[in-house]
Amino acid sequence: MGVDVTWLGHSTVTVDVRGPQGRLRVVTDPVLRAGLGHLRRRPRTPAASAWAGCDLALVSHLHHDHLDLPSLRRLRPAVLVTPPGSSDWVRWRLGRPGTHVVEVAVGQTRELPVRGRAVAVTALPAHHAGHRTGSGLSRAPLDAVAVQHLVRVPGAFPERDPGDLLLWAVGDTGEFERSDEVLVAGGRAPDVALVPVGGWGHTLGPHHLDPRQAAELVARVRPGVSVPVHWGTLHPVALGRTMGDRFVEPGRRFVAEAASRGVVGAVQLPVGGSLTL
Template identity: 80%
Template sequence: MAVDVTWLGHSTVTVDVRTPRGALRVVTDPVLRRGLAHLRRRPRTPSAAASAGCDLALVSHLHHDHLDLPSLRRLRPAVLVTPPGSSDWVRWRLGRSAIQVVEVGIGQTREVRVRDQPVAVTALPAHHAGHRTGSGVSRAPVDAVAVEHLVRVPDAFPVREPDDLLLWAIGDTGEFEGSDAVLGAGGRAPDLALVPVGGWGHTLGPHHLDPRQAAELVARTRPAHSLPVHWGTLHPVALGRTMGDRFTAPGPAFVAHARRLGVPGAVDVGVGGRLRLDDAGVLLP
């Protein structure tokens, strides 16, 4: 096994990569609590062990359901990548932390070293508001933007050429021109895309993808494997019983749309589920 991927709920995914240099754990948009702000979690809260030992954490934007400060303090990643315009505020809110905070601008690629391994992180544009709700109280920057992240880990697939892992963590976005920028940034299609296909409320605004739109995105970009996230996890306080099939339908609907479009590799694992890739990047049963 070269890559082990576990969806912990909403946009939080652990990606464990084994290379000749050792193990590397990446965690996306960590939300590890039972509730935050006006939202509550329906599936079981992940155990501390599920995300422990995080080497690299990615935050796509400052919304509470993507940047949860108590979760970051609990996670204590060695390196935290933040979106443009937010790193100083994040450092201030984390206080006297040993976490290295790195800001990556849109179109920029930065190399970080974790466990003596070089990892390249590129920030790509997203069609989504990036500022934090209640920024006047929290003093969060009002000009922070949302991004997608493309992570390149060398030597992840030793029996394949190219041998690097391309991980596309989309975070949250709606449809927009240039949504296929990942192909230019990566030089090829990603190995794994973490694709938002829903939300936490009763409706989706224009800055989100529904299952059909998400399938059309992967049909344009053709990642080898795509995992539907950002659904089936959170609901507004006291409204959990009114969510209907929003906790069960978006993931399977995304997979069905992807298959109709002739896109292989779309896999719904459910909250707490896992997919594994072997040393050649092939999905294990």
Template identity: 45%
Template sequence: MGSPELRWLGHSTVRVELAGSTVLTDPVLTRSVGPLRRVAPPPPPAAWAGVDLVLVSHLHGDHLHLPSLRLLGDGVRVVVPRGAGAWLRSRGQRWVDELAPGESLVHGGLRVTAVPAVHSGHRWGPRLTHGPVTAAAGHLVEGDGTTVYACGDTDLFDGMTGLGERGVDVALVPVWGWGPTLGPGHLDPHRAAEAVARVRPRVAVPVHWGTLTVLGGTALPGLAGRYRRLLSEPPRQFAAEVAARALPTTVVVPELGHPVVLPTAAGAP
């Protein structure tokens, strides 16, 4: 079994090197995303150098971020939910493929399969109704005998158990968001642990936390303390919840911008 090389670049952006390809999930690479600001410097260009495949889980601006996609250049293949291709091409992206849940494509030594997610797929939703809308998705990335599950944004759904039966080595699991509360279609640390109980990956890496806040959020009277706690606590609460369930999964809390050190599989040399 090959071992993927992972690097968390913030929010849901993870660099995955596997089977000769370099994948980036939901790239957010700049200092700001609309009204949101990063709490740490953006990743340097070296962090996304060599990326040849991008997986976009849904159309929200903190997952499909046009300025970040443009930083990657024209030679990158971008996979979006089915129905979003024409909209993205009209904004200058040249190599775009669409996948609906259940559909797959091959990229070099990788096979990428879109899987369901329970989350608003509207560009401006769920409250605004203009602009493109598609079904949100997660992705299974398979290569060299290894499967990485990038959950995207999702709530719990019954099919998670079926995904686990396929065998998942590493799951990139969202455990929070960017505000003091969560809207529908998200996992908090407790529900993220339940997702792990259903999927049962060998390793879980918590993402979608600790990166973005509303401008000035950490200084708002009455909210500043909660904001600051939510920048660091969710992945540790998630790890504690997984441990309390005695699940056969190792949680590795990533350090921003650094390689994710994955445990060696049982029986491996």
């Protein structure tokens, strides 16, 4: 019984739910390669055992470091939830008839049969560009938007009431007024929050959360566990040595900023590191 959360680098996290109905594996924004485009991975690529057998994959938006088609083809999830406005394009580009590709509109909840469980996925608004770079060449939809996902897995904690798992995958967002809408959607604080705290370049750019802003978000929502993601993994080609403390500092700073606001459960994981609920 229980839930295992493993950070595989950048925004890719495996969440394994162990319960009476068997194991269910969720993977967020899978990037499983040593590099993509102009980006290279500094830690080792995750072993196949860390992501194989994926039952449900979540993609927050179409940026290449969140929707990596080769990684999705390698992952072969049973169910893939894509951003609004993108499912037809992803289905075409993926070319995997064994994967059920669906999308959830912003503000809507969709119940999906996953390993015999009725898993509910809610799409929440995000303040971030959702279109794909070079969409004219790839024929990607220009109106696709970025979302956060709230996933409710029933039966994850049979010893407690309620026994469902609430997983909040923030994806990528900047600050905006509706950023804590997850509390209304879930009816309570999430059990696990995967919170972006950095990026892959020398500057963060617009519509991202830095460690302080991410800590302020979790201070409003108060999830049971908050794991910093979207940092410390990717760097532009030939610039890995110039990244300075960006491979170590954002996660540490987020945990410290959260603690200063009285937030418990903020946990920095090393790449490949896990925690158990």
